[in-house]
Structures are given as structure tokens and as C-alpha cells.
Amino acid sequence: MTFQNELINWYNQNKRDLPWRHTNNAYIIWLSEIILQQTRVEQGLPYFNKFLENFPNVSDFASASESKVLKLWQGLGYYSRGRNMHATAQIVMSDFNGVFPTLYDDLIKLKGIGEYTAAAISSFSSGEARAVVDGNVFRVLARYYGINTPINSPAGKKQFYTLANELMFKEDAALYNQAIMEFGAMQCKPKSPACNICPLNQTCYAFNNHLVKELPVKIGKAEKKHRFFNYFICTQGDEILVKERQAGDIWQHLYDFPLIETLELPNWMDPSFNNTVKDFFGINTEFTLISYKKHILTHQIIHVHFFALKNYIFNFSKQKELNWVSLSKLDELPQPKVIHDFLEDNFKNKME
DNA sequence: AATCCGGGGAG
DNA sequence: CTCCCAGGATT
Numbered sequence: 001m002t003f004q005n006e007l008i009n010w011y012n013q014n015k016r017d018l019p020w021r022h023t024n025n026a027y028i029i030w031l032s033e034i035i036l037q038q039t040r041v042e043q044g045l046p047y048f049n050k051f052l053e054n055f056p057n058v059s060d061f062a063s064a065s066e067s068k069v070l071k072l073w074q075g076l077g078y079y080s081r082g083r084n085m086h087a088t089a090q091i092v093m094s095d096f097n098g099v100f101p102t103l104y105d106d107l108i109k110l111k112g113i114g115e116y117t118a119a120a121i122s123s124f125s126s127g128e129a130r131a132v133v134d135g136n137v138f139r140v141l142a143r144y145y146g147i148n149t150p151i152n153s154p155a156g157k158k159q160f161y162t163l164a165n166e167l168m169f170k171e172d173a174a175l176y177n178q179a180i181m182e183f184g185a186m187q188c189k190p191k192s193p194a195c196n197i198c199p200l201n202q203t204c205y206a207f208n209n210h211l212v213k214e215l216p217v218k219i220g221k222a223e224k225k226h227r228f229f230n231y232f233i234c235t236q237g238d239e240i241l242v243k244e245r246q247a248g249d250i251w252q253h254l255y256d257f258p259l260i261e262t263l264e265l266p267n268w269m270d271p272s273f274n275n276t277v278k279d280f281f282g283i284n285t286e287f288t289l290i291s292y293k294k295h296i297l298t299h300q301i302i303h304v305h306f307f308a309l310k311n312y313i314f315n316f317s318k319q320k321e322l323n324w325v326s327l328s329k330l331d332e333l334p335q336p337k338v339i340h341d342f343l344e345d346n347f348k349n350k351m352e
Numbered sequence: 353a354a355t356c357c358g359g360g361g362a363g
Numbered sequence: 364c365t366c367c368c369a370g371g372a373t374t
Contacts, residue, residue: 039358178369
């Protein structure tokens with residue numbers, strides 16, 4: 001049996017029942033594919049259901065506010081996906097008459113849709129014979145064919161895309177694409193795959209040469225940068241001071257608090273830190289440490305300290321993004337995970 | 353070519 | 364801890 005037929009055979013016997021596999025509606029497939037970028041199925045599934053419920057079609061998505069989209073996205077990470085979806089939904093309304101495109105050449109031009117996602121949506125919605133190459137496909141092909149070109153190098157990317165498209169099962173592109181990804185996710189797993197029961201083990205290069213653990217090859221990760229976020233919690237009656245994060249850094253258009261970032265762990269008993277705080281807020285400041293949280297992202301480790309601030313006079317001319325928000329409405333704003341967790345722990349009762 | 357962009361789960 | 368997940372955009 002051929003490589004392709006083995007994969008499809010395995011898929012028919014072992015596939016999971018996932019909601020986006022019951023449709024060829026390009027809009028619904030697009031929802032699932034964007035949500036699943038760099039995201040496990042188990043983590044993305046509740047978000048997929050939530051988005052489809054709130055936005056049954058692309059028109060509903062396009063007419064929502066960006067803030068509502070980000071609020072629904074809260075906790076999933078890589079928030080540019082949500083912002084790009086919102087922009088793309090509006091382009092589909094204006095440039096495609098509200099009909100979500102199904103052709104690769106149309107899809108690839110849309111925000112947030114790259115080579116993988118354009119291949120996925122086009123093959124699943126219209127059967128276009130474009131091979132998907134995601135983390136699963138890289139791994140399956142690297143092992144089965146014994147390819148040691150780094151998968152995250154330009155040369156590797158080209159090599160794997162070329163091979164994947166040569167292998168494409170043109171009689172049923174959607175079925176084949178689903179099959180190879182599911183096989184990578186469940187059988188040819190990153191760690192300790194069950195090679196002894198694999199239907200392809202007789203012809204798998206890595207298995208026969210004891211290279212399963214070495215493949216695929218990936219080149220070096222940059223070291224994580226440490227950052228120190230010092231948040232100041234300012235309340236006034238039933239209101240709290242929040243800040244909308246701007247472009248050029250993480251969590252764009254999500255909300256946090258007045259922030260002083262320092263280059264190293266600040267000693268808040270030190271007069272110089274006190275002066276920095278005083279300069280930031282105005283005069284006559286007093287603050288006490290509430291809590292600390294270490295927040296780990298892909299390229300940075302953020303040391304987050306929360307302080308309660310008293311006796312403050314703000315210089316709003318320097319802090320235009322600051323706004324007072326009533327505690328009862330705070331939960332409507334999209335927040336980074338570390339902010340949301342802090343509020344859950346310290347303000348839940350006051351937010352009702 | 354390298355770096356940025358989140359958060360979670362497995363080992 | 365480390366690795367990686369149905370990747371894409373930016374520099």
C-alpha cells in the first residue's frame with residue numbers, strides 16, 4: 001500500500017470526532033484554523049464553539065467591535081490572530097460580497113492567513129489540491145523520509161513544501177490533508193510515539209535507523225528576555241484606573257494598569273524607585289506590594305509585581321491611555337491572562 | 353534570516 | 364525545567 005493510502009486508512013480508523021470536520025463552510029473552517037494556529041485542539045475547542053455561537057456567520061463577525069472579539073479571545077494568546085480575523089471579516093464583506101473565499105490565491109492575501117491556513121481552508125472547503133504543512137506534517141515527513149534539514153530554516157521549509165505537494169493525494173485533498181495531520185498529532189507524536197504499532201514502521205526511515213528521537217531537526221531558540229512589570233492599582237470609590245496597551249509590544253489593545261517597567265528587579269524600599277513612582281504619578285505617593293506573579297511567554301519572562309497606590313495625583317497629559325472604569329464593568333474589557341488572574345484573586349467580590 | 357507574538361499541557 | 368502545539372507578520 002502507498003504512503004498516502006496507509007495514512008488515509010489509519011485516519012478512517014483512528015480519527016477524532018471534531019466539529020469543524022462536519023462542514024465545508026469556509027467561514028467555519030476559517031474560524032477553526034485561525035484558532036488552532038499554535039494551539040492544541042483541546043485548548044482551542046471551547047473557543048471555537050464560543051466564536052461560532054457569538055458569530056454564526058462572517059457578517060456577524062465583521063459587525064462586532066474589535067473589543068468584543070478580543071474579549072472572546074481572552075486567554076487564548078497571540079491576540080493578533082483576533083485582530084486580524086476582525087479585519088479579514090470586514091474585507092470579506094466589502095471585497096467578496098460577504099461570501100468567504102475558498103480559493104488559495106484569494107485566501108493567501110487575507111490578514112492572518114499564511115501558506116498553511118490558505119492550503120487548509122481551500123482544500124477543506126473546495127477540495128483544492130494544496131498540501132498543508134504544519135508542525136505535524138513536518139514531523140511525519142522528516143521521520144518517514146529521514147530528512148534532517150532544519151524545519152524552521154528557509155531551505156527546510158521549501159524542501160518540505162515541495163515534498164508535501166508531490167505526495168498530495170489529488171483524488172481527495174481534504175481527506176489526505178486531515179489524515180496526515182491527525183496521524184502526526186496522535187500516532188507520530190513529538191515525544192514517545194508508539195512506533196511499535198505504527199502501520200508505517202516497516203518503511204519509516206527514522207524508525208529503521210533509530211532516529212525517531214532526533215527528527216525533526218529544529219534550529220536554536222533565542223534566550224528568553226527577563227522583563228519587570230510594576231503595576232499600580234489605583235481605586236477611587238468603585239472605580240479602578242486601567243490602561244489600554246498600544247502597538248509595539250505584547251498584548252496590543254488589551255487592558256492592564258498603570259505600569260512602570262524596570263530593567264531589573266526593583267527594590268521598592270529604595271528611594272530611587274520611590275522617586276520613579278513619584279515622578280510617574282505626581283506627588284505624595286505611597287504604595288504597598290500586593291502580589292507577585294512570574295508570567296512566561298514564548299520570548300520573555302515577565303516578573304509582575306502589583307502594588308496598591310495611595311495619595312495619588314495623576315499627570316494625565318503624559319498618560320493619555322489611562323481611564324477610570326467602574327469595577328462592575330471591568331470584566332467587559334479584554335485583559336491579558338496575568339491581569340485577569342490578579343483581578344480574580346483580589347477584586348472578584350467587588351466586581352460582582 | 354531572525355525575532356516577535358500567549359498560553360497551556362506533557363514529560 | 365524543556366518542548367511544542369492545525370503559524371503568521373515584521374524587521
